[in-house]
Amino acid sequence: MKVFVAGATGAIGRQLVPRLVEAGHEVHGMTRSASKEQLLRDLGAVPVVADALDADQVAEAVGRVQPDVIVHQLTSIGPMDLRHFDRAFAMTNRLRTEGTDHLLSAGQAVGVKRFVAQSFFAAYERTGGPVKTEEDPFGPHPAKEMRETVAAIRHVEDAVLAATWTEGIVLRYGGFYGPHTSLGPDGDQTKAVRRRQFPVVGKGGGVWSFIHIGDAAEATVAAVDRGRRGVYNIVDDEPARVAEWLPTLARTLGAKEPMHVPRFVGRLLTGEVGAVMMTELRGASNAKAKRELGWSPAHPSWRQGFQGLTETDPDDARPDAAAAKGRR
Template identity: 30%
Template sequence: MNLLVFGYGYTSRAFVRAERARFADVTATVRSAEKAAQIAADGVRGLEFFHEHVDPALPDAIAQADALLVSVPPDSEGDPVLRVFADAIAAAPRLRWIGYLSTIGVYGDRGGGWVDETDPPNPVSERAARRVQAEEQWLELGRRAGKLVHIFRLSGIYGPGQNALVNLREGVARRLVKPGQVFNRIHVDDIAGVLAASLDRPAGGVYNVTDDEPAPPQDVVAYAAKVLGVEPPPEQDFETAELSPMARSFYGENKRVANTRVREELGYRLKYPTYREALQALAGAGDGR
């Protein structure tokens, strides 16, 4: 099986590293020749794809791909991968699995209520609306071309080098308190596990890739401090805290997201069902020390 990845970032790299042995060939797009050379260490052939620059080898990579993972966000003009390669992807003779990495942000604000894959999107930000449009475009391509498209709606991603333990060590962790506010999270290793499970049981459709316990963000920081044996930062009132418009906008959406299809249809069991198991493991591996 050959894998083609559009956008070789934190999440897609974790998947490739975990599952490299199942693929005969892995090709991934990057933004520069320097990055293409760097990812060779992962056993990955790097091809440039950024704005108007397209590596001439990409059309052949699409034609040879059995699986396609898309980790490139939409821009103001839509999905950049579909804008350039929609026809080539639809015509790819070997392609049997397409995975598109999206976000639970497409559900918008639900006042702290639960949502699952049966709930329709209700985006409240422009970036989430772009995601909804991109999801629809990918699903439409699948219907038109007769290919299985899987939409993976990811919650807040964390993992090695990118977590509350590291934030505490670097002095940037904050305990913002907004009564009733919760967020879902997902460890990058569990994203990789869900993608692998989908490859084993391709069915198409939407999957929420998220943990089992939506939790107040200040509780996660406090637990990370406990794991490290340090004092947590003081609590701050969200209403009076100095935040960027982007950071404040995240707190405008409050929901609890269920991972029903991942559990029931893929049969996947999370390695890290809550932030507690994950932070303990990450600290054991040296994060935050």
């Protein structure tokens, strides 16, 4: 099939494009910057230069390619500041609202058969059991500093699932880790843990679901090939409380044990968003994705996956090598 990937040079795009090529698809990768055309060629894609926030440019690009499938992986995350979460996600929120609408409009005009879009697990209701399925609702009252971000995630999901003219698929990814992510060998979150700047807040009862960026890409290929209309949680097999995974991560990195601070101190340091994520977050189940997509993560637990954060894989460090690896 001919697959149009919007956000093809991002963390997941760099993993996804060569895997789609290896699976036999003709891949066209969209980027806003002409300077990234060679990167896309190295990954195995035909470069497409267009601004996702310009409806005419998106329509022209999609119209020229005439894809069978559109994969929406558009993000642009600024420096992370949990106290001003929506500020850091301001551009990504535009890409999830305006960008989604532009891609859907262009896709409808050419009759794409399948539309796959990125979402996130962390918006689930923060009451009830510790692990949520796709049938569970999003929480009605997100933390104040991330209301705009959750609204943008809702927009992506509602718009894609309402598109009756195509097979609309939403992938609720877990927290990414691995190459080119903030929890990569040189990522901001990894550095914060090493510097002992990532504390356990309260009892650390928030439940997180993780996914290695390579496993997320593999699941996305499966969704392109055989996904059905609806939502899939793309997470590993082991949701875990902060009080468990954060100290384990610190030990894996050879860092000191993370500090423990009361919730009110954590709220002063990280705002309401940080306090909520550390104490109230709910994890997600991957049972549906494993059952319907025929997919299982190569890193079934963050326990094994975090081991890779202590070293840099040369195949991941060089885009041309990564592409070659993907085509083998």
